[in-house]
Amino acid sequence: MKLFRGRYRLRDSALGLLFIAPSMAVFILFAFVPFVRIIGWGTYESRQGGQWYKSVGFSQYWDVLSGHEFREGLWHSFQFLLYTVPAGLVSGVLLALAADRKLRGIKIYQTALSSTIATAGAVAATVFFVLINPVVGIFKVDWLNDSHMAMFGVSLPAIWQNLGLSFVIVLAGLQAIPEEIVEASRLDGYGPVRRLFRITLPMISPVLMFLAVILMTSGIQAFAEVDLLTQGGPNEGTETLLYKVFKSNTPVSIGTGSVMAVGLFVVTAIVVLLQFVILERRVHYD
Amino acid sequence: MTDESAEPVESDAPVLVGDTRPSSTGPSPSSRLSHRIGWHILLSVLSLAVLAPLFLVLVNALSNPVRYGQASATRRLLPVDVQWDVFSRAFDEQNGAMAKAFLVSAIVTALIVVAQLVTSALAAYAYAFIEFPFKRLAFAVSIATLLLPMEVTVLANVRTIRDLGWVNSYQSLVLPFAAAGFGIFLLRQGFSGIPRDLHEAARLDGFGHLHFLVRIALPLTRPVVAAFVLVSTLLAWSSYLWPRMVITDPQRRTLPILLKDLSLTTAERSNVFAAAGLIAFIPVVILLIVFQRHIVRGLTAGAVK
Missing domain, CATH: 1.10.3720.10 (MetI-like)
Known part of the structure; x- marks a missing residue:
């Protein structure tokens, strides 16, 4: 028996669809349907403290996305990225440059330098809860209650946690540089500094782009740090976009929260698509 | 992301442990003893810096919190009034x-x-x-x-x-x-x-x-x-x-x-x-x-x- 002008055999078709059914079911139930639902919820405005809802179309989108709450959340998320992404790139390059060499016991150093990969967000937050605490901390600073320092304070666990990931990704990039190129530049009389800026960094620039995207994605999705260290305070000063979405899980704010979740999707999508563009370009230019 | 992106089964993803590149010929600078010691010192310092937060949390965990809070900044780098039972107490917390x-x-x-x-x-x-x-x-x-x-x-x-x-x-x-x-x-x-x-x-x-x-x-x-x-x-x-x-x-x-x-x-x-x-x-x-x-x-x- 043939289907689709003989391209597919019925048995194969049934089997293929059967094999993809479990994953598809999960994706539909917990990714696509919920996504469609929040888009819809975003068009409903809550009335009388969430007792009933009025369909207002996409005007609520305009109100929320151009409003103060959303801008605040976006700004705090951006600050988080500002503290964590450049720090991750620089620390990754420095650690990887130091550890990319033949040396007795280099594996031990590499394990130590990559150790924070395994850290959960909540554990990293716990670590810095203890480190920077005005009462019982090792460093008695009150950054988390200081509106100017709080965003930096909640970024610290992520900066530490990212060290391991940044290190292994950059190291992988360095180890992929062909030895002949390094050798040739050495024969050409390039010193270490010139070699770093003229050869090494350009060679690993795609890897650094990749790392930047990963750091951005995980920064946008950072949550445990804020929830555990500040609960969004002081004065909502550390409420990132995701934290605002989390907080709006109430009848009153579910509509506006859904709009912010869609906003979060757009931000995430831009970053992820950026990654695909970078990967695509690499494939073509290699 | 396309079908052409097929890779060999034993995908040669980066190998962190053990560099497989051929070693460069001739005496490389890093083979000199003083250089090697220098790199060992630098890498040790970096490794300890990465691990330092964990060590300091361990110090904090083993200390008596009240006495620790009162101790001087330098004293806080080591446990104050050590309490070894803190880990078993962590397990007892909130009825296990x-x-x-x-x-x-x-x-x-x-x-x-x-x-x-x-x-x-x-x-x-x-x-x-x-x-x-x-x-x-x-x-x-x-x-x-x-x-x-x-x-x-x-x-x-x-x-x-x-x-x-x-x-x-x-x-x-x-x-x-x-x-x-x-x-x-x-x-x-x-x-x-x-x-x-x-x-x-x-x-x-x-x-x-x-x-x-x-x-x-x-x-x-x-x-x-x-x-x-x-x-x-x-x-x-x-x-x-x-x-x-x-x-x-x-x-x-x-x-x-x-x-x-x-x-x-x-x-x-x-x-x-x-x-x-x-x-x-x-x-x-x-x-x-x-x-x-x-x-x-x-x-x-x-x-x-």
Whole structure:
């Protein structure tokens, strides 16, 4: 028996669809349907403290996305990225440059330098809860209650946690540089500094782009740090976009929260698509 | 992201441990003794700097919190009035909540990883070896889920779980993560490195699809499978937002959620909280030390072609 002008055999078709059914079911139930639902919820405005809802179309989108709450959340998320992404790139390059060499016991150093990969967000937050605490901390600073320092304070666990990931990704990039190129530049009389800026960094620039995207994605999705260290305070000063979405899980704010979740999707999508563009370009230019 | 991106089965992902490049000829600078010692010193300092936060938390955990809080800044770099029983006290906290949370986290992580492996292997096999309608579309849809992480859909997912009456249940913690787009992508890439001839020959020899998948495809792509399983373990173990949303019963708390609750403790008991943080860290550190190569391969997949 043939289907689709003989391209597919019925048995194969049934089997293929059967094999993809479990994953598809999960994706539909917990990714696509919920996504469609929040888009819809975003068009409903809550009335009388969430007792009933009025369909207002996409005007609520305009109100929320151009409003103060959303801008605040976006700004705090951006600050988080500002503290964590450049720090991750620089620390990754420095650690990887130091550890990319033949040396007795280099594996031990590499394990130590990559150790924070395994850290959960909540554990990293716990670590810095203890480190920077005005009462019982090792460093008695009150950054988390200081509106100017709080965003930096909640970024610290992520900066530490990212060290391991940044290190292994950059190291992988360095180890992929062909030895002949390094050798040739050495024969050409390039010193270490010139070699770093003229050869090494350009060679690993795609890897650094990749790392930047990963750091951005995980920064946008950072949550445990804020929830555990500040609960969004002081004065909502550390409420990132995701934290605002989390907080709006109430009848009153579910509509506006859904709009912010869609906003979060757009931000995430831009970053992820950026990654695909970078990967695509690499494939073509290699 | 296209079909041409097929890679060999033994994908030569970056090898963190052991550099396989041919050593350069002639005496390289690093072979000189003084240079070597210099690098050892630098790398030791860097390693200690990365590990310092953990050491300082250990110091804090072992100290008497009140006395520690009163000690001078330099004195706080070492334990003050050591209390060795803090780790056992962390386990006694809230009527043994730590052990309970450990168990819940372990069960949930295991279920998620097994579910992801099964659903991803089946789907990846279909995408790699079986011809069926809408194949490319279905694959694209699976990968598109990377754009719809739990962070985006959480509000509606919570409602789904509530409507199903699944709040505080194991299935609420596991089912939303029972499939993973990145797993399907990784495994399909691994499978497409298996020669079609091998597949056809095995089929002619009477191997069923499932038989081929379990006995040949998965063993042949072991490095990819291991990388996927380990990364998925780390992600499941550290999951925070979702359990925070659907777990209200203390008996069903995962470790990260228990840490959140313990963080609300008083200053006099902060050492127990610090100890709990370290205890939650230990299993993944063991994983990292034992399986470092696979974890690195999983995390850097895509970074280096």
